[in-house]
Amino acid sequence: MVLVLALGDLHIPHRAADLPPKFKSMLVPGKIQHIICTGNLCIKEVQDYLKTLCPDLHITRGEYDEETRYPETKTLTIGQFKLGLCHGHQVIPWGDLDSLAMLQRQLDVDILVTGHTHQFTAYKHEGGVVINPGSATGAYSSITYDVNPSFVLMDIDGLRVVVYVYELIDGEVKVDKIDFKKTTATTHSAH
C-alpha cells in the first residue's frame, strides 16, 4: 500500500503563484510515501515545500528549472513496479504516445510519468502505463488552451496499481481512478 504522488509543471513563480488552496489542503504530510515530479518547479522553495510532504522526492529537469542539477530522466522501483520519470520536452513530438512509448522501452519501465504538455493523460500501452499528471498549478502553456490544475496519486499494492486523478474543474476537485494490473512480477532490481 504505497502512495506515490506524481505532479509537475508548477512554474512557480513565473506563471503561477502557488498551488490551488484545495489541492494544498489535501496534500498533508504523512500519507504519501513518494513524490515524483516531472519538472519545471521552478525554484528551490517549491522543492522544499514538496520535501515537507514527503522526504522521498524525485525530480527531473524541466527547461525552466532554476536548479540545473536535476537529471534528465530517472527510474525507480516501487513495490513490483518500475517507474520512469522524464520532463517530456526532450521527447518530440511533445505528448506523442508513440514517442513516449519509445522512451518507455528505452528506460524499461512499467509506468512512465512525463509532463510538459500541462494536460492530464493516461494511456495503457504495451503492458505499461504512460501518465501525464498535467500541471498542478494550472500554469499557462503555449501548446494547451484550457489548463486545469491536476495531479496524480498512485496507489501501488503488489501487482496492482490504482491511479487516482485529481482535477480542479470549475473550482471543484474531481477525482477519477484507473486500475492497472501487471501481468508478471518484476525481478527486484537495484536502482
Place this chain on the structure above:
Amino acid sequence: MSREIVKEEAPPFSCVVSAENRGLASLRSVRWRLNLGILPPSPSVDDLRRVTADSRRRYAGLRRQLLVDPHVAKHGGSNSPDLVMDNPLSQNPDSTWGRFFRNAELEKMVSQDLSRLYPELGSYFQAPGCQGMLRRILLLWCLKHPESGYRQGMHELLAPLLYILHVDVERLSEVRKIHEDHFIDKFDGLSFEENDVTYSFDFKKVLDSMEDEVGSQGNSKKVRSLDELDPEIQTIILLTDAYGAEGELGIVLSEKFMEHDAYCMFEALMSGAGGSVAMADFFSPIPAAESQSGLPPVIEASVALYHLLSIVDSSLHSHLVELGVEPQYFALRWLRVLFGREFSLHDLLVVWDEILTADNSPLHKDSGNEESSCFNLLNSHRGALIAAMAVSMILYVRSSLFATENATTCLRRLLNFPENINLKKLVAKAKSLQILALNSKLSSSSFTFDVAYNRSKSAVSGHNPSPGPVSPTTPLSLVPDSYWEEKWRVLHKAEELRQDSLDKQAPSGKRRWSDKVKLVLSRTESDPSPARAEKYKKGHRSSVRRSLLEDLSRHLGWKEDTETGDCFDTSNLEDRQSIEVQVEGQNETSIDSICTAEERCDSGSGTSVSEENSSVFSDPASSGSSTTNDHENDTEKSSVASNLSSDEIDDRHLNNPEDSPLPVSSPPEDVLLNYPHENESSGKMVSALKQKRHLSGRFQWLLKLGRNNVSQEASDKGVITESAKSANRDSKSNTADSSTAGSPSNSSPTIQRDVVDQNVMGTLKNLGQSMLEHIQVLESVFQQDRVQVGSLDNSAKNNLVGKGQVTAMTALKELRKISNLLLEM
C-alpha cells in the same frame, strides 16, 4: 453474566459442582475468565458453549468490520463509489481511506509498544504471530472504545492474558497427547467386518487386539486407570468429554480462538465487567463522573494508596512526603499495568491470580456518603487489594527508602523493584492490608486531598497487621509536633552549654572521653561495679568523664519529673567519688526516663527498625557494658548503653575532634528520633539500636584512634575490660567500639546532620561496623594482655588476663551472630 444454571445430567459432569468448578478452575485462563465475569460462575456445558461462542462471534464480527482494507470494494453498496469521498487524500473522516489512515496511525503506536514488549521473553512475545494477534486485539479494542484510544501500557495488560491462554491450550493438547487413551475410544478405531451383525461379532478378538495395541505401544505408555493419574490431569480429562464436540475444556480452550478469548478477557479487564475497578479508567485523563476530588482516576488511586500507607506506616509516609515523592510518580506505572513492570511474568501471574480472585463488585453502595470511602479505588475488594499490594511493595523496600534523603533515589528504588523477592510474603502482607483498607472508615470531610498528611484526623484504628514496629497512630498522634521540637531545642542548648563548659576544662582528649562516657553512662542502668569504681580512680580523665556523664544523663533525664538533680558540675572535678555516685545514680533514672521518653516519642522521620535489625543490634549493643551490671536484668538494648560506658572510653582514645560532640548529640537525637514503639523493651532496643547506629558510624575513627593510644589506655583498658567481663558476658568490644564511636565530634549541628544521616543508614552498614567492633575488641584483648598493667593489683591483672580471653570469646560469638544475621538478610 451470572444466570440460573441448570446442571446437566451427563455422567462425566455430574460429579459435584464444586469439583467441576475446581476442575475448570485449575487452568489459569479459565479461572481468570470466571473471575472476570466472562464465563458464568457455575456453568453447564451448554452455557459455556453459548457464552464462548457468542463472545468469539462478536470478536470476529468486530474484526471484519473495523479492520479496513480500502481496496476491497464495498459489495452491496453503491456500485460506483463516490471517488471524491473515497480517494486516499480525502479529507472526509468517514471515508474508507480516512479510517484506514487513522487505523494506520494507531497501528504504528501499538507496534511501537509491542516491539518493546517483554524482550526477555522475546521468543514468545516477539514472534510475528503473537505480535500480530496482540496488535489486532489492541487495535480493535481501541477502535471500539474511541474515547479512550490507545495508551501505552495497555499492551502490557493484554500480554499476560494471551500468554496464559496459550499456556493452557498447550497444556490441554499435551494432556491429550499423553493420555490419548482416555480421550479416544479404541473401539471406534477398529474396522468392523462387512457383516456388522453385532451378536456374531467376536468380542474376544476385539478385546485382544485392543490389548495388543496397547501393549505394543511400549512400556512407556501404559494404560493407567483414571485414578492413578495426577488429579489435575484427571480433571482435565474428565472435563473433556471424548464424545462431546470438544468437551467442556475444549470449548473454553481452543487454539483457533485464542485471539477471540484474549480479546474478551482484555475487554472485561479494561471495563471492569460492571465492577468497581476498571483498568480503562486508569488510562483516562478526565476525572470519573462520581469522583469527589475531580482528579483523574489514576491520580486519585495514587492518593488512595498513599492514604493507606499513611494508615499503615505513618513514618514512612511522612518521610516520603517530606522528600516530595508524589505517589503518582511510581504509582502511575504500578496501577496502569497492574504491577506488570515490577515483577517477572511468572511472579506477575501469581499476583494477578490474587487480584482477580478478589471480588470486584462495588461496596458501600447503599450506605450513606459518610461510610463509603472517598476513594473509588477502595470501594471494592479488588481495588482494596490492589492498593494493599502497592503498599505492601512500598513497605518491602522501606529500609532503602529510609536510607536516602533524596527523592530521586527513592523513586529509583521504587521504580526498579528488586528482582529476587519473597513473593508469598508480599502477597500475604497485601492481603492483610486489604482488610485494613476495607475497614478503614474515612470520613470524607476530614480527609483533604492535599499532600500534607493530617495526623489529627480520623478514627483510624491503630491496626498493626505486621509484626514489625508499626506505629500505633492513635495515641501518638495526640502529641503535637511542637512538643518534640521544643524538647530538642532545649536539649540542643544544653548540649551546647556543656560543650562550652567542656572547652574550658581538661584537654580535648579528656573531653571526648567524658563525652563518650556520658553517652555510655546515659544508657547504663545499673549498679556501679566495683571495677568501675576502681577504674574511676584511675585518672583525672575519669572525673571529667563523670561530669560529662552527669550532664548527659541530666539532659536525657530531663523529661522525667523525678530527675531533679542538677548535678551537673562542669567545673567541679574534685569530688569524683560523689560525682561518680551521682552519675551512677542518675544513670538508672536517666535510662528509665530515656526509655519512657522514647516510648512516648513520635518521630516524624523516625526509622522503624525491623525486628531482625533490632535483634541484631541488641546483641552487639548488649555486649561489653562495663559500667552496667544489669544487662542481664534488662533488655539487651540497655546493655548496649552500658556497653557504651566508660570501659571503652578508656580503651579507645579518641583524638578525633569530630567525634567529640557525637555522643552528646546523639543521645538527644536518639530520644527525639525515636521510633514509636508500643512496648518498653522494644523502645529501649530501638533507642539503643539507634545509638549504636550513630556510634558505629564512627568506627573507623575509633579504630584509628584506638590504635594510636594503646599504651595509654592499656591500663584503663585492662580495668575496663575486667569490669566489662564481670558485668556482662557479651563482648565488650561492642561497647568499646560503640563508645569510641560515640566520641564527640566538633559541632553539634554537624553531628545532628550526621546523626540524622546515620539515623537512616542501612542496617547492613551497622552490622558491618559492629563486626569491626568485635574485631577491635579482640585486638584490644590481646593488646591488653601485652600491656603492662603495672598499676593494677596482681589479682586484677590475673583477672584481666583470664577475662581477656573470655572477652575475645564473646567477641567472636558476637561476630558469628552478626554474620548469621547478615546471611539471613
